[in-house]
Amino acid sequence: MSSTPAPQYARLLEEVRRHDRLYYVEAKPEISDAAYDRLYRELQDLEQAHPELADENSPTRKVGGSPLDSFRSVAHAVRMQSLNNTYSEEELEDFLGRVEKGLVGQASEFAIEPKIDGLAVSVRFENGRLVQGLTRGDGERGDDITENLKTIRNLPLSVRGLPKLIEFRGEVYLPEPAFAAMNRAREKKGEALFANPRNAAAGTLKLLDSREVAKRPLAVIFYGLGEVAGFSVETQNDLHRQILQWGLPGHAWFRHVRGTSGVLDAIRELNRDRLNFPFATDGAVIKVDRFDQQKVLGQTGKAPRWAIAYKYAPEQAETRLHSVTFQVGRTGVITPVAELEPVLLSGSTVARATLHNFEEIARKDIRVGDLVTVEKAGEVIPAVISVNLKKRPSDSRPISVPSHCPVCGGPLSKEEVFLRCRSRDCVGQLKRRLQHFAHRGAMDIEGMGEVMVGQLVDAGLIQHLDQIYGLTDEQLAGLERMGEKSAANLLEGIAASKSRPLWRLIFGLGIPQVGAVLSESLARNFRSLSKLSSATVSDLTQINDVGPKVAEEIVSFFQEPSTRRLLVSLEKAGLNFTARKEELAERGGVFSGKKFVLTGTLDQPREEFIRRIQSLGGSVVGSVSAKTDYVLAGEEAGSKLSQARSLGVPILSQKEFEKLVGQDTGE
Ligand code: IVH
Secondary structure (H helix, E strand, C coil), X not given: CCCCCHHXXXXXXXHHHHHHHHHHHCCCCCCCHHHHXXXXXXXXXXXXXXXXXXXXXXXXXXXCCCCCCCCCEEXXXXXXXXXXXXXXXXXXHHHHHHHHHHCCCCCCEEEEEEEECCEEEEEEEECCEEEEEEECCCCCEEEECHHHHHCCCCCCCECCCCCCEEEEEEEEECCHHHHHHHHHHHHHCCCCCCCCHHHHHHHHHCCCCHHHHHCCCCEEEEEEEEEEECCCCCEHHHHHHHHHHCCCCECCCCEEEEHHHHHHHHHHHHHHHHHHCCCCEEEEEEEECEHHHHHHHCEECCEECCEEEEECCCCEEEEEEEEXXXXXXXXXXXXXXXEEEEEEECCEEEEEEECCCHHHXXXXXXXXXXXXXXXXXXXXXXXXXXXXXXXXXXXXXXXXXXXXXXXXXXXXXEECCEEEECCCCCHHHHHHXXXXXXXXXXCCCCCCCHHHHHHHHHCCCCCCHHHHHHCCHHHHHCCCCCCHHHHHHHHHHHHHHCCCCHHHHHHHCCCCCCCHHHHHHHHHHHCEHHHHHCCCHHHHHCCCCXXXXXXXXXXXXXXXXXXXXXXXXXXXXXXXXXXXXXXXXXXXXXXXXXXXXXECECCCCHHHHHHHHHHCCXXXXXXXXXXXXXXXXXXXXXXHHHHHHHHCCXXXXXXHHHHHHCCCCCC
């Protein structure tokens, strides 16, 4: 009996869309991640078996398409406006006064909503299908970023019940935890850090390769309309509700208020609540609620008279810049670091802040001795954002741009806005590379932390990574504060590392762009280091997680003569170069078969940890027993923590967890 798969496909498509909505828009998932993955795969399989059925707006299409040469510039059907800003309650009251006057005494109600620090976009749906996405551009014309927008997880590509034509205006942003994770990963790879989530989101939306965009967890929230046909709504507060009702991403936090005191109360309330939002909020937007009143008020220049942004003061502090030091990363990038008079900022004392790069220093005209403003938002690393020029001391000195590597004296080259030490023998880079190779998330060499690495390199015992494996008792005995016992332990740790699984070695090599998770998948797919080292770009891009850029990095890494010499020497030293059976298991991973219990307050949503543990082969259970492998304990952990202690179950702090999965090399 042959059954037609069309109805089954339609049902499945609807089901996956519903769960996407529950998860991404309403944050109320009904099924487990594993159950969702099964449904999703079923949908994928069915689409593969019956390409004629596949809906071009299926959720499986959120993977990006072919790269573009450039973005097309497209005229906005309805101009995209900007907002005037105010920073004080007095200015806000002036605005409210102007509104009242403009409406000749008619009482007015307001909608108060968060101002997301992201990028404005306009998204057009025709007959319920997403057909176009534009950036704001100059307000008249924007760039066509449809392919990039289509990769955004919380943006459905097709929506039931929408009018014939509707354009949504909203903000694209990178959620805070994703931003922090992305910067951690970039730091580890020696890549430049994004100064804030907005820059990270902007940089991402400008990528011409939507497959790269798909890898970054952008999100969008709609708060306004552009061109519309076949639909009308009377107020901004109704629009918020309607957006959510359609199952589209809208603001969950908005207030409907009257009068000056209503507005002021709401923006104060928002200022407290915004710390719990997954996005960075830099203010409140106050909008006249009724659209007919908005029309009466009209606009001036580029901004409407019916709305205003009230900006909250960011977490900043002023302090003295004493000196500038330079950090050399694993790949040679030189980061200038401000050494500051310690100052309290967002609840912690800050004595160092990044100056990002030398172009930023020149642009902001920062000098040693200056009073500078440092800012920290959420998990963002503290940064120097400006200089108080009025209070510049007469003896302030310009920050000298190093002409040579501050650690090894080698030549520097300029790459985009960064300076990079090009020397192959740079001791600064070497120390970072050794630290990375030896840390717990990679080769896990006991006894070889930052201090030991420094001693070994400074004593001249290690000039190349492979010399770790040639270290002898006598050499170690010559080191300061090195007892016999610790020397023996270190050598034992080094010997033990020779038989680590292949993925750890791949990760430890520090190939640019290759983290722990990708290392595992490389180990699984190529099974030996010699096969991986001779893989071509096209071999590599066959693997799910590898895009063309990463593939090129891997190929060029293995083509380097120094890499080749290193591999020959490591093989001679007896390191394991092949994947063992357990590594080849499909759901293998650092946590393969491990049971976790989560407790206490973690600095990212629990779902995030659950996902990560699962993606590394582990599982998360509800209660602690002797069979639990790890308890991951956040702040204020309670009874589960004491149970773990009494049962002798290993307890991980969040930091230790990150080390274990290799997201944090402790550099
Ligand atoms: S309304 C006609 N509402 O802030 C009004 N803008 O500084 C146009 N923004 O370009 C904008 N959250 O990118 C509006 N709830 C919100 C917003 C918001 C963030 C951005 C938007 C705008 C910029 C103006």
